[in-house]
Amino acid sequence: MSLLIGYARTSTLEQEAGLDAQLRDLSATGCKKVFSERVSSVAHRDQLDAALDYLRDGDTLVVSKLDRLARSVRDLVAIIDRIEAKGAALRILAMQLDTSTPTGKLMLNVLGSVAQFERELMLERQREGIAKAQIEGRYKGRTPSARNRADEVRALLAEGIGPVEISKRLGIGRTSVHRIMKGDVA
Numbered sequence: 001m002s003l004l005i006g007y008a009r010t011s012t013l014e015q016e017a018g019l020d021a022q023l024r025d026l027s028a029t030g031c032k033k034v035f036s037e038r039v040s041s042v043a044h045r046d047q048l049d050a051a052l053d054y055l056r057d058g059d060t061l062v063v064s065k066l067d068r069l070a071r072s073v074r075d076l077v078a079i080i081d082r083i084e085a086k087g088a089a090l091r092i093l094a095m096q097l098d099t100s101t102p103t104g105k106l107m108l109n110v111l112g113s114v115a116q117f118e119r120e121l122m123l124e125r126q127r128e129g130i131a132k133a134q135i136e137g138r139y140k141g142r143t144p145s146a147r148n149r150a151d152e153v154r155a156l157l158a159e160g161i162g163p164v165e166i167s168k169r170l171g172i173g174r175t176s177v178h179r180i181m182k183g184d185v186a
Contacts, residue, residue: 003033003056004030005031006033006062007034007047007061008022008034008064009036009048019036022063041071059086060098060100063092065095073112073116084099146176146179150180153180163178
């Protein structure tokens with residue numbers, strides 16, 4: 001017996017309404033099992049892995065929107081490969097798209113490519129805007145957080161605390177702690 005398996009994701013806790021809407025749509029579609037998580041698309045998505053592992057031959061993974069599933073065309077292709085290796089399909093509700101049909105597969109690849117193209121254009125415009133603001137002296141960039149915490153790092157090192165623990169305690173990267181240890185940060 002084939003099942004509809006749902007997957008819902010939001011990036012932050014503030015997007016609670018978005019997650020609720022996804023869960024409602026997946027339930028209304030008839031998903032018998034739903035995996036959900038609050039995690040950035042660039043982070044490891046444990047529940048997505050669990051949903052993909054749960055799929056069986058003939059099942060369909062259902063998501064509300066494409067951007068809730070994949071972060072790039074490469075990521076999308078890898079996910080689809082995992083789905084197809086299980087003998088399953090993908091359905092994206094907002095697009096009324098189902099990869100169990102040849103047309104659905106074609107449309108998914110085209111739309112995934114367009115989405116990636118749009119994201120690359122947006123990032124290019126962002127870089128151009130930053131460069132212009134730098135030239136005009138209006139953009140200073142982010143203040144390095146480790147530089148402000150160098151004295152605290154040195155004090156903790158003096159107490160014999162290791163770099164990994166210092167990183168956790170102060171909320172800065174291990175690389176930053178190592179730079180401070182080497183004297184690369186004033």
